[in-house]
Amino acid sequence: MKFNVSDWVQGKTGEGELIQGFIETMDILQGIATVYVVHSDNEATIGKVVAVREQWVRKLPDNTLEDAQYVQNLIDMALATRDKEWFMELTNELKSIESGERNENEGAASYPFHHNRLGPAIR
Secondary structure (H helix, E strand, O other), X not given: OOOOOOOEEEEEOOOOOEEEEEEEEEEOOOOEEEEEEEEEOOHHXXXXXXXXXXXXXXXXXXXXXXXXXXXXXXXXXXXXXXXXXXXXXHHHHHHHHHHHHHHHOOOOOOOOOOEEOOEEOOO
16 A cells, blocks of 8 residues: 555545545555545545545645644644644744744734635634
8 A cells, every 4th residue: 555544535435425534544455545634625524534445546745834824733643632742842833933924024914714624713
């Protein structure tokens, strides 16, 4: 298989549902991966684990910690899992990203509204 456990993938289920999530387990002999579904066109599938053939999914590109939006979403995950050490690491990373953006955009107003899986931020 060309995938590893924890890889982010998107594809189709056997029922034709579009899914996006991460690989939890793999059956190398049968070419099947179980995917924890984070996004889907069928809301009933979100939050479930589905078995998908290797040919029906593709690996998503890896994100870097250079994107403030991505880091804010990871901070939400750290809060949800109550991982204080990871939260502190991500918060420091976000501060350095935001200070770099401020230096690049001197004088420009910044309104960092972001959207996460829990809905839009309320300010």
